[in-house]
Amino acid sequence: MNVDCFETHNFADSTTQNLASQSAPNGEKNPVFNRPDRFIEGWYWAMPCRDLKPGMAKSLTLMGRELVLYRARSRKVVALDGHCPHMGAALAQGQVDGETLRCPLHQWQFNKNGQCIEIPACGDHGTIMESAQLQPWPTAEHYGLIWVWTGDHPSHPPPYVPELAGVDCDVALSYRFERNCHPNVLMINAIDAHHFNSVHNLPLEVRFKAKALNANALCLDNTTRGGEASHFVKVIRPLYQNEVTYKMCYWYGSTGTVTVGPDFFHFHIMFALRPTTGGKTEGWTILITPKRWGGQLMNPMILWITQQVAAYFATGDIQVFQGIRFDFKTPLKADHSILQFAHHTNRQKALNWGDWSSAL
Numbered sequence: 123m124n125v126d127c128f129e130t131h132n133f134a135d136s137t138t139q140n141l142a143s144q145s146a147p148n149g150e151k152n153p154v155f156n157r158p159d160r161f162i163e164g165w166y167w168a169m170p171c172r173d174l175k176p177g178m179a180k181s182l183t184l185m186g187r188e189l190v191l192y193r194a195r196s197r198k199v200v201a202l203d204g205h206c207p208h209m210g211a212a213l214a215q216g217q218v219d220g221e222t223l224r225c226p227l228h229q230w231q232f233n234k235n236g237q238c239i240e241i242p243a244c245g246d247h248g249t250i251m252e253s254a255q256l257q258p259w260p261t262a263e264h265y266g267l268i269w270v271w272t273g274d275h276p277s278h279p280p281p282y283v284p285e286l287a288g289v290d291c292d293v294a295l296s297y298r299f300e301r302n303c304h305p306n307v308l309m310i311n312a313i314d315a316h317h318f319n320s321v322h323n324l325p326l327e328v329r330f331k332a333k334a335l336n337a338n339a340l341c342l343d344n345t346t347r348g349g350e351a352s353h354f355v356k357v358i359r360p361l362y363q364n365e366v367t368y369k370m371c372y373w374y375g376s377t378g379t380v381t382v383g384p385d386f387f388h389f390h391i392m393f394a395l396r397p398t399t400g401g402k403t404e405g406w407t408i409l410i411t412p413k414r415w416g417g418q419l420m421n422p423m424i425l426w427i428t429q430q431v432a433a434y435f436a437t438g439d440i441q442v443f444q445g446i447r448f449d450f451k452t453p454l455k456a457d458h459s460i461l462q463f464a465h466h467t468n469r470q471k472a473l474n475w476g477d478w479s480s481a482l
């Protein structure tokens with residue numbers, strides 16, 4: 123296979139420095155790509171909606187931070203820091219009381235904003251000190267998952283498939299997985315054009331055009347008709363008027379949506395990932411299709427087919443991502459989209475939560 127290399131003085135050098143030494147040139151002041159000690163401020167999946175019934179409280183370790191999630195009687199999901207400001211009891215052991223949560227130890231009562239509104243030992247007229255406050259975190263329910271925003275005010279809704287923005291969808295949580303590398307590295311796989319052929323035996327010629335959906339979401343759409351040489355492309359070409367549909371959208375560098383399929387029907391998959399301490403990955407594969415007329419019968423079948431498409435892409439290189447020690451020393455011209463993605467992540471706001479780094 124012939125592959126083009128960038129001129130050493132031009133691109134490969136600076137990029138190699140960017141990704142290998144994690145320096146911060148070109149205004150990327152706080153690089154976050156493939157870093158085990160920081161992450162991008164954004165929406166991250168917390169748990170399946172179905173796992174948190176009304177009246178339940180559960181603990182969640184999100185990027186090293188211990189939270190409590192509870193579902194109030196009104197069904198609203200609340201996320202707060204996980205330990206009581208009185209003496210540190212684990213609030214996930216507490217009781218949901220209407221819209222509030224009571225600590226299991228001395229029954230302090232917290233509302234959905236994390237404010238302590240009652241201290242039983244102080245009686246009705248006792249003063250509640252300001253420090254009796256928990257950090258609240260915005261939550262959302264979307265595509266079958268509870269999502270937590272890791273800052274104060276969400277700048278966007280949770281990640282979605284761009285061509286399904288505002289569309290009511292049927293979804294299926296396919297499977298949960300863990301991988302031995304950072305979500306950024308796993309995400310690269312979907313735009314690693316050469317590996318479609320070398321790993322997945324898919325003789326497609328793919329070139330991406332990048333376009334920012336917003337500051338936290340980058341779309342990469344295939345621009346080719348699939349190439350000329352392969353028999354496979356000749357077979358599928360009648361399904362496409364122009365380019366072969368293969369669209370990625372990356373959110374916060376960790377969650378990606380894939381859209382594939384012929385012009386007359388698109389399949390949609392989300393890979394919702396989050397980093398764990400130590401720079402590993404835990405994630406969900408989510409199958410998505412719009413609600414449609416007759417969908418009660420058709421959509422389960424469509425989601426089953428989507429599952430087969432997802433499995434085809436997800437299973438071919440599992441072992442590679444269990445063993446990889448990502449070190450992008452020699453980028454090729456064909457790796458251009460990967461570099462765009464890395465720079466896109468490095469331009470986003472990086473956070474570092476408390477014991478995140480000390481857990482390494």
Ligand code: FES
Nearest residue numbers: 206208209225228
């Ligand atoms: S430890 Fe929570 S109320 Fe005392």
Ligand SMILES: [Fe+2]
Nearest residue numbers: 311435438439
């Ligand atoms: Fe792959």
